[in-house]
Amino acid sequence: MQKAIEVTNLCKRYSQEVLKNFSLSVNEGEMVVLLGESGCGKSTFIRILAGLENADSGSVCLNGISMDERIPPNKRNIALVYQEPVLWNHMPVWKNIAYGMAKKDKKVIYELMDALEIGGLEKRFPEEISGGQAKRVALARALAADKGILLLDEPLSNIDEKTKLKNLEYLVQNYKDRKTILYVTHSKMEADFLGCRQIRMDVRE
Template sequence: MFSIHMKKQLAHFPLEISFEADREIVVLFGPSGSGKTTVLNCIAGLSHPDAGSITLNGVCFFDGKSRPVAPRRRNIGYLFQDYALFPHMTVEKNIRYGMKGGSSAHVDQLVEVLGIGHLLGKYPQQISGGEKQRVALARALATEPQMLLLDEPLSALDRKTRLQCQEELLRLHRDWNIPYVIVTHDLEEAKKLGDAIYFIERGQIVDTFIKRPVSANI
């Protein structure tokens, strides 16, 4: 179970977001600059709210009183918009980066499921956008996270590759059964992926679309 109830003053408006989810795919939809990525960064621990609380599976990451839990201790996978792959590392080293030992069998399974075994010895600049997306997803999942955050991960892909990657994300969600929080400004993508869609404008949830029960406080 995941819950976030946060307030944070941004440059031009206050960000006030509150919702809860179990193992659904939650989509934060809205125009650029509305505060969506800041919400992801607060969940990941890369930024902190001014007030509120963030909890996952009974563990409080932030409550405004005690010291926030460090990002490395939150066990959250984060797929950045630009994928953030290390150019000097091979695909295999990128995937294994951040793992604390970990199971080789687990990584081998991810590589097989995502169909990237032939890329392991290559470098990021030698592979396509769709391949980079799969490698970044494998790296995010290699740590066996309790939750996955995705910041417009498909925005740079052509339509065909984008549709294929959307199907991949849905399939992996069925296999992993963990909550996703996805940021996008593509309404078609939001409707395809999201069990719950929160429409955000200038830091506020202004509308909600729910496919199946998800708790929200707007």
């Protein structure tokens, strides 16, 4: 089976070491959870995969192609959900979701909104919705973009338990075994609910 993500001996240091010889292999169509507390390097790793930061050393291959700083983020066939949702404030919700779509299909947009429990918000602007709703708009945008690899950094944190479980169930039923997904979380409950391989990341001393 083809490797969608192949990371070898990745290292990254800021004022202190965040990643040291971190390696990870993810098959095409596999969902994997990166589980760990804040500060363990999960978000840094995701940003390196997405091309938003450079590693100090090590290698990253996506779908068999070596990624280096010359491969811009928009050429990596990746959809990213940031830990803090990034939305276009001048666009209503539905346009935010449509932003990364090759073909703007309102039917797909509204179906995603209903599935993620944000139906009815399509004409509102980001400042008119809650933080939890903004997270789900960002998730809907990533799913609507239909990229080969989904990088989801705490996509459902700070969302009420009932809604979170419905959203997790939707991801499992519709995307598990169909999309390559790296799901980053500090929540063991979320990790266990997804029922896939878990990679534990620990804070480096």
